[in-house]
Amino acid sequence: MGSSVSLKCTLNRQYVSADKSAIVYLAIDILPDEFSQVQEMLPSAICLLIDRSGSMRGKKLDQAKAAAVGLINQLQPGDAVGLVTFSSKIDVVAEMEQLQFFDITDLKRNIEKIKCGGSTELYHGLDSAYLQFIRTGRTESNLVKRVILLSDGQPTDHTPESHFLKLADEMGNVGIAIMALGIGKEYNENLLGDIAEHSHGIWKHIADASDIPAIFTQQLEETKAVVRTAPVVVMQLDPGIEIKGVYKAAPDVYPITELSRTENGEVRILPGDIRLGETQILVLRLSLPPRKEGKFSLGKIRIEGEESPDQDIAVSYTNDENLWSIENDAFARGTFLKAETQAMTRKGLSGDSTALWKASQQAETMVRDPGLSKIPEMKDDMSKVVDIINKSKKGLTEEETKVAKHEMTQAKRGKSR
Amino acid sequence: MRCEYCGTNNTAQEKFCSACGSPLREMKQVSEQVGNPGGALSGIQCPHCGKLHPSTIWNCPETGGDLSGNTDIQMAGRSSSLSAKLILEDGNEIPLNTDGQTIGRDDFDRIVSAQDLPFISRRHLLISFEDDTYHIEDPGSKNGTSINGLEISGNGKYELKDGDQIVLGKVIKLEYRSK
Numbered sequence A: 001m002g003s004s005v006s007l008k009c010t011l012n013r014q015y016v017s018a019d020k021s022a023i024v025y026l027a028i029d030i031l032p033d034e035f036s037q038v039q040e041m042l043p044s045a046i047c048l049l050i051d052r053s054g055s056m057r058g059k060k061l062d063q064a065k066a067a068a069v070g071l072i073n074q075l076q077p078g079d080a081v082g083l084v085t086f087s088s089k090i091d092v093v094a095e096m097e098q099l100q101f102f103d104i105t106d107l108k109r110n111i112e113k114i115k116c117g118g119s120t121e122l123y124h125g126l127d128s129a130y131l132q133f134i135r136t137g138r139t140e141s142n143l144v145k146r147v148i149l150l151s152d153g154q155p156t157d158h159t160p161e162s163h164f165l166k167l168a169d170e171m172g173n174v175g176i177a178i179m180a181l182g183i184g185k186e187y188n189e190n191l192l193g194d195i196a197e198h199s200h201g202i203w204k205h206i207a208d209a210s211d212i213p214a215i216f217t218q219q220l221e222e223t224k225a226v227v228r229t230a231p232v233v234v235m236q237l238d239p240g241i242e243i244k245g246v247y248k249a250a251p252d253v254y255p256i257t258e259l260s261r262t263e264n265g266e267v268r269i270l271p272g273d274i275r276l277g278e279t280q281i282l283v284l285r286l287s288l289p290p291r292k293e294g295k296f297s298l299g300k301i302r303i304e305g306e307e308s309p310d311q312d313i314a315v316s317y318t319n320d321e322n323l324w325s326i327e328n329d330a331f332a333r334g335t336f337l338k339a340e341t342q343a344m345t346r347k348g349l350s351g352d353s354t355a356l357w358k359a360s361q362q363a364e365t366m367v368r369d370p371g372l373s374k375i376p377e378m379k380d381d382m383s384k385v386v387d388i389i390n391k392s393k394k395g396l397t398e399e400e401t402k403v404a405k406h407e408m409t410q411a412k413r414g415k416s417r
Numbered sequence B: 001m002r003c004e005y006c007g008t009n010n011t012a013q014e015k016f017c018s019a020c021g022s023p024l025r026e027m028k029q030v031s032e033q034v035g036n037p038g039g040a041l042s043g044i045q046c047p048h049c050g051k052l053h054p055s056t057i058w059n060c061p062e063t064g065g066d067l068s069g070n071t072d073i074q075m076a077g078r079s080s081s082l083s084a085k086l087i088l089e090d091g092n093e094i095p096l097n098t099d100g101q102t103i104g105r106d107d108f109d110r111i112v113s114a115q116d117l118p119f120i121s122r123r124h125l126l127i128s129f130e131d132d133t134y135h136i137e138d139p140g141s142k143n144g145t146s147i148n149g150l151e152i153s154g155n156g157k158y159e160l161k162d163g164d165q166i167v168l169g170k171v172i173k174l175e176y177r178s179k
């Protein structure tokens, strides 16, 4: 839980043509309450999950150890930490426990003793990190729960990707976000990206091992900035309405492909933890059924467990062409298209030339779309996409591809409208 | 009017695309920033397939041929495709490329109805190009694939011949055209 959040819903059109079906776009802004700044910080529970396979030997492991010690030094009493390493086998270096119950000297000595060697059994490592939370009963909602994963290699355990995603989903559902940090050019950024997104976490590319301590610190700072854990957006839509697509559009960008639906037809979306002063944005493409003239409610949207009233979204079906031919606010559509283009570009950078081609076409159309020109940063963001596609035309190294893909998971941060 | 986003042809009365919801209006001429004067009707005329491609790609999406070194040109319109594709009943096309590709749900997003989409798996078909011919394989999709009435799911590769009738998930009908 944590402090309260509020919703702002905007449709791109207020009017649609009577007796016809229509496609409209909906943006859901999730904003932390302004008063949350005076709120106390939420305690964190962090499990470090560090790759100690043979390839990590040398600077990478040394920096990872320094980063682990640095992070522990910055924790406060009440925060919990655990440390698991993985190679051919899994080692629980420190069972998850609150900081004040550790013998810190002992803990640091055990971190110093970590040695490299063997393969990359990531799945079992991740599962073991998950168990650290479950076994110690740390699934409650007032804890900010994180796995900080550092790996430099392709997993060697031959676990199908679907198993990874199932595990990540399970973790995400209890609010444990995986911060997947990939270092070097060997790791599988598609897998790390997917497990991060499925758990509502992030993936990040680390170019230089000496950056590892600073990136751990940054992850801790972002953990400490959380004012509300795992909010659930609940939508009760009119039965005639179809959801044709959903993206998380800010602060990070990815498609939401699996929607959970309750028995009474409610759709639940988990956008991830909310940080201080940062707006999360979900965008949806909706197909509306034909209706007679008049104002119709599309449905109600709320945040589970919030006192604040449900947001009622409605459109008017009309025969007046002066009304139905207008796009009132292009923000939701533009933001949806932008997220879609970024996701397609990412697919394209993974080798899907059709996706890249579609992305470049869409990006160019968006730059030329007068309706989108008023949206702040739209032009900059689309130019960035075009720029990345242009660069990849000239050929990118493996590492440059990873950086470019990472950029495609980002949106301009924390700007509220 | 043709939607510049998704290519759907809409009737003259429509103001928003019936398939993707985009406003149907004149698009601006492209800014210099994108370096593509003339907008959607400009780009690279592909030496491999003859189609017009955006200047931002380096391989022909149809044939996989190299496009680096080709300069942008202006065109009066799109020339017709010369390369292999799968055609839907409504005329929409999925271009095939010689690099090998996966065809799945994403490729049909906005092309088929939302009711039909769930019958297509995320990785429904694998396309490969060997000995100058396209091969198709359904590695085991949930709802299967038939070619000219014959189920191919889980049965390995099938060599495509012009005019083959393909049905995905028992609902989506496609025809293979070699050019």
Ligand SMILES: [Zn+2]
Residues within 6 Å of the ligand: B003, B004, B005, B006, B007, B008, B017, B018, B019, B020, B021, B022
């Ligand atoms: Zn369209």
Ligand SMILES: [Zn+2]
Residues within 6 Å of the ligand: B046, B047, B048, B049, B050, B051, B053, B060, B061, B062, B063
């Ligand atoms: Zn071509």
